[in-house]
Amino acid sequence: MSSVCRRLHGLFAKSTAASTKAKANANLNSLPKTASTKDIKLKKLVDKFKKSSELISFRNNQGIYHFTVRRLAAAKKFSMIEEILEAQKKYKDITNEGFSIRLIGLYGKSGMLEHAHKLFDELPELNCERTVRSFNALLTAYVNAKKFDKVVEIFHELPSTVSIESDVISYNIVIHAFCEMGSLDSAISTFDALESKGIEPDLITFNTLLNALYRDQRCLEGERIWDMMESKGIVPDVRSYNSRLRGLVYDNRILEAVELVGEMESKGIKPDTFSYAALIKGFCSEGNLKEANRCYSELQNNKCTPDVAIYTALVPLCCKVGDLKMAFNLCLDAINHRLLIKETVLKRVVDGLVEEAKIEEAKKLVDLVKSSKYFNYKLQLTPLVT
Incomplete structure (x- = not known):
């Protein structure tokens, strides 16, 4: 049993010790007579969760909330998710924006976007300060549901109606949405708008753009963004380098990719699985099994866990030669x-x-x-x- 499960069981047991058997049976009687064993178990889970929520220590445990909602979502019991999350509004915690953000996020991860948006709209009447943090949580909820066009719509229309100013996180979210939609020109325009508003981009901003541009083989634009990142004194991390590595490999510049890995190491950035995967793919494309195998050996020596893309590139080349x-x-x-x-x-x-x-x-x-x-x-x- 996982630690989360053990903790879940312990807290449920603690908070329900005083519950009467009659009350539990009354709750179960609300289920239809045709309810399956699985439905009965999930109903018991919901009842125990609601009872356990009376404990402050339980409400402070984010892992249990995520575990329970994920389980109910997997069973498509969305009404039960609504039941346990709506029940949280009666606690004083709801006036804490951080707690409310958690509930918005849980609705978002369950694909219950109307509920997430409704809770965001209700925050003022729940005596919860509504700031750019909860706005960003709402945007993220739509991202998690892959409703990228809706992310863009909300980003442009909502702030003015609720008197919220977007911050760099807001811009990062919508830039990510544009990249996922394949609208890279719009992503770059949003990046330019960010700077025009006096908001400084951060490493996440640049990494999001670099990944999308190099992935789309728009290497010249990727190099421009890379130069801009360095000019602002933002230090690239392994994710930045991996995006650029993939771009160089796409552009058949494998020797430059090898040099880039050397640059990473000289700056104390340890190559990871994705770094080696890019090099291996590049060498395999050239039919250079010797160098691809050398990279695979380095990957193992550095205790990196290989991914399936590495074997997908290496094995066919081995067969070919x-x-x-x-x-x-x-x-x-x-x-x-x-x-x-x-x-x-x-x-x-x-x-x-x-x-x-x-x-x-x-x-x-x-x-x-x-x-x-x-x-x-x-x-x-x-x-x-x-």
């Missing part, structure tokens, strides 16, 4: 890390092993895939492996 031993070992590593390599990639390795009469290795790979609960397919190679 005929290094089935390395391809086999890479597949074993990927399965050990519980990474879901595509069936077509694994099949290519197994078929290659069979062609080289390495039947035991082929069988081992097939058996590992079949026995693993992490793969959503079963490798069927009976005609080849007998």
